[in-house]
Amino acid sequence: MKFSVFTASTPDWTPAEAARTIAAQGWDGIEWRVVDQQPAAEPGFWAGNRATWPLTGLEESLPEIARLTREAGLEFSGIGGYAGCGDHANVDRMLAATAELGARQVRVTMPRSDLGDYRELFAGARADMERAAAVAASLGVKALVELHHETITPSASAALRLLDGLDPEAVGVIHDLGNLLIEGQERTLSALQLLGPYLAHVHVKNVAWLPGEPEADGTVRWRHDWAPLRSGAGDVDAYFRALHEFGYDGWVTCEDFSTAVPLEQRTRENLAYLREVEARTRAAVPA
Template identity: 45%
Template sequence: MKFAVFTVSVPEWDPAHAAEEIAAAGYDGVEWRVTDQAASPDGRPGFWAGNRCTWPASSLAENIPAIKKITADARLQMPALGTYLAPGDLEAIDAAMVAAKELGVPQLRVSSGGYDTSQSVAGQWNARRAQYGEVAKLAARHGVRANIEIHHRQLTPSPHAAAAFLEGLDPSHVGVIHDVGNMIWEGWTEYRLGLEALGPYLAHVQVKNGSTVPAGTRSDGTVEWKNTQLPLREGFADIPLLLQALDQVGYEGWVSVEDFSSLGGQTRTERIAANLQYLRESAPSRQ
């Protein structure tokens, strides 16, 4: 396995500085965040708004030389592009795939789409599956792979749902991002069971950790719960067990870290180094 940092999780750093830090920590690669984002409401860089380590999707083509240089100068690889693409936006998907091909990046993220609770599941499922058939054709044309993500509040919150969504499509053109952190909140599946369900569709792995905590109590005594992010060692997900399961199914690809938890007393530099140390300590050794 090789380890990377998804730059959504290093919002304070610009790309050049991030690449230097990620390389100095000992990672093998960087997964660049690519999206046209909103400004931070308070002016401070955040994970999902005002993130300084994000390449705008609208100017991705123009930034290809800079991305190549920054990544090469740090001697990092690019396992995937962290794009935010809807399955029906074929024009944007096509442009991102062209850029990925030119960058030498083999895969990128194209969502299965959010789940609308006011509409029938079957209708949404069939419509998105049809859209993803067109996504697969684009991926085949450009020689890249489009990956859906296992994600709560989407149509594919579990490995089995993700595998069913892609059924019948060529796994050399489409795949699945296994995200153990997202499955804490919806779609939790025993790790090896889920990985084997994905089979050839297992394309990429992202790791983060978290839990659920009480958020309040209603007048009738019902306890409400909310999601919370935690460091890799502290959350509900058993990261060493996940790495063991990945090894058991023969996974030799990338594990990309997106740690959204509070830094506590650490600096961002210390945190990414500690995360890599934990992953390497936890990964099964092959003699």
């Protein structure tokens, strides 16, 4: 396996700082966040993220993205795009940028499930992905669907239904440990087997479920929050064992949105932990 960092999780660093630090820590690659974001007084994961490339003017930024990545000695694990599948013009731009960079694969986002009748949203997204698959195939890249809570594809089953019959060389799925703890969780090995050739990429983060204060009648409502890899509800060892059992040996991208420790320490310790878990679980799975 190869390990990379998604720069959504490195908001304090400029692109140059992100590439330099990630490379110095020994990561294999980087997954650049590309989106037009809101400004913020302080850097944050979703607004004011300094390690994000704007979608506006992206084409002019491609030489600098390529230079920073290349000079740091990093590979592209993919591109973290936010273009919605129905935004055809920007999907095409992201696919073309991915091809120009040699980044191989890019995320295309799915509609939120609360935007209308699920059946209509799903049918529209299927048509959009059929179109995206054709464009991706013409460029030699892959459009990725992430398993993400509160969208029409929170689970492997839903993603397979969306993509089934399309060329797995042109479309694929990002399996995500953390997102699935919020919505869409299925037995990991079963989900990987279900996806089969559509499993293209893996994201790793972790989540904690926390109880709220009891209400007057004693009802307790739970909420989720991002957690460090070691202490969240997700069993990282079990996750890697399933990946090894399935035979996955591709990219694993870390996107740790917890803030218990400073960013540079967090990324450094996460790489050490992931490599330790990967080696331990690989040895535990019969060849």
